[in-house]
Amino acid sequence: MNRTERSELRRLPERGSHDPKVIHEVLDAAFLAHVGFSASAQPFVIPMIYGRDGDTLYLHGSTASRALLVLTGGAPACVSVTLIDGLVLARSAFHHSLNYRSVVAFGTARAIAEAARKTRAMRVISEHLIAGRWRDVRGPSRAELAATTVLEFTIEEVSAKIRRGPPIEDEADYASTVWAGVVPLVLQPQTPVSEPRLAAGIEVPTYLPRGLRFK
């Protein structure tokens, strides 16, 4: 993996990492990326679902999407993934913070043309979101494949940043009588809601709880 100025950890490098294991763990715990690119000198940031296979991220969307049109043109892109883990409440306004895990990846995207590779990439995205779902559902038809752009984003450079733990205060502030600590935040799955036309007797699949990765 390259290491140039764009992925250099300038701010609070003790929170940063270039370790592939750390980076993969963050990417595997999330499923929504914010994808940045420029068109006519205007930056765009578009939320997109992704799946990971090694150092490749698969992104997909409609062939009508402006974001995908620009990205498939080979424009340099930045894929940013953030998990929110908690609010850090300090005794001073200044030392308030957020517990989080984030990855910022640089690279370029390419559209996948071949139908079999496209289907495989869609499977990677699907299994990344809900492991076990793909084999249950009707696979994509030829028309559906044609209506979908699937991008292969090869990570060229990447860094992770993680903040954990309690607030760090100025020594004098520890004498304060205001409460300080962390409010953990978790993206929590709620009870599944069946689609209104679902036939009676069809159970919620067992892969749902263990397939969900949002921790």
Added chain:
Amino acid sequence: MNRTERSELRRLPERGSHDPKVIHEVLDAAFLAHVGFSASAQPFVIPMIYGRDGDTLYLHGSTASRALLVLTGGAPACVSVTLIDGLVLARSAFHHSLNYRSVVAFGTARAIAEAARKTRAMRVISEHLIAGRWRDVRGPSRAELAATTVLEFTIEEVSAKIRRGPPIEDEADYASTVWAGVVPLVLQPQTPVSEPRLAAGIEVPTYLPRGLRFK
């Protein structure tokens, strides 16, 4: 508010909105933005906390941050805010989706120089995250203000997109025997964890539950 090509809703316009009320509701329900800008033709997307006042977003970070340096130079920026509301599981792979609320805002940022305005903007961010916290904590010192860059991002153009409800299937797929529906997702606050040096008898403040906006 301007309306040009960059904020045009091309894809699924029925999910989109330019209504300020809808846009403000999404911005007020979230607190983390992904901020996009370009430096030397390389797009960057950086997660940042924000607060809202009218059509102004306040962002802040260290004066050492590369992102803030570029942004204070007046570079065009894109601020993207996304709330994840649920996984939409269809009977076909193709119709899987996400329930979400998102805002994509275009504009430019300016650094706030004057100390009183800077403090006020920091208060807006703090109250946006945890209403009621600001009056409890030690305010920023002169040195802390000097070490903080606060940006005022004026929204020039903006759109929202919202997807709600069950999966929409191809008619033939409703006969499928696979479970379909929505798994709602909520960013849920957990029990607060006191900072290790907190003196005995200091209670968790009552503004914590009602101040949290993550719905």
